[in-house]
Amino acid sequence: MASTGADESAAAAQPRAAISHVIFDMDGLLLDTEGFYTEVQEKILARYSKVFDWSVKAKMMGKKAIESARIFVDEFGLAGLLTPEQFLEQRESMLQALFPSCIKLPGVLRLVHHLHANGIPMAVATGSHKSHFALKTQNHQEMFSLMHHVVMGDDPEVKAGKPSPDIFLAAMRRFEGNVEPSKCLVFEDAPSGVAAAKIAGM
Numbered sequence: 001m002a003s004t005g006a007d008e009s010a011a012a013a014q015p016r017a018a019i020s021h022v023i024f025d026m027d028g029l030l031l032d033t034e035g036f037y038t039e040v041q042e043k044i045l046a047r048y049s050k051v052f053d054w055s056v057k058a059k060m061m062g063k064k065a066i067e068s069a070r071i072f073v074d075e076f077g078l079a080g081l082l083t084p085e086q087f088l089e090q091r092e093s094m095l096q097a098l099f100p101s102c103i104k105l106p107g108v109l110r111l112v113h114h115l116h117a118n119g120i121p122m123a124v125a126t127g128s129h130k131s132h133f134a135l136k137t138q139n140h141q142e143m144f145s146l147m148h149h150v151v152m153g154d155d156p157e158v159k160a161g162k163p164s165p166d167i168f169l170a171a172m173r174r175f176e177g178n179v180e181p182s183k184c185l186v187f188e189d190a191p192s193g194v195a196a197a198k199i200a201g202m
């Protein structure tokens, strides 16, 4: 049965848990790096006369590097031509050259300062591994210094990448005190990241 206006206002009136902590994704959310991945992947695909596809991009976003490499090879029918490991090798020097020039997404610095000024503890949960994180954040130390901690994709506690909830649960556990998932607000750009946060109960 279709929902009525009364149903909708009753749902809107449901009390929600107050937010105590915030967890940010990084790539495509705090930092404008997703375009770099797209640019590099288009170049690699062109070597095999293949064309980039946004539905594949959406599946790759937010994952650990090797996970997204497997999706790339499978979805573009490159098995037998390129292994996921070779794909990562081919894109590495191009990405390393691009990452240091990344800029912040509009409004994020203001939001981070606002939350910090209001005493909301913040963390970052990114599928990026340590060496890429260092390249991307080298010009954004002011913003990242306001984070209580950062959890990266190559962290031992992150067994599987998003949509596994591992990374968000690890980020939650590293805040001080007892933090409830329902009081954590997650900011994400990737479909797999939104799913991960919901599975974590955030």
Ligand SMILES: O=P(O)(O)OC[C@H](O)CO
Binding pocket: 025, 026, 027, 028, 037, 060, 061, 062, 063, 064, 125, 126, 127, 128, 129, 190
């Ligand atoms: O969106 P993030 O920060 O989890 O990063 C994931 C990859 O490095 C890029 O899609």
Ligand SMILES: [Mg+2]
Binding pocket: 025, 026, 027, 028, 029, 061, 062, 188, 189, 190, 193
């Ligand atoms: Mg992201």
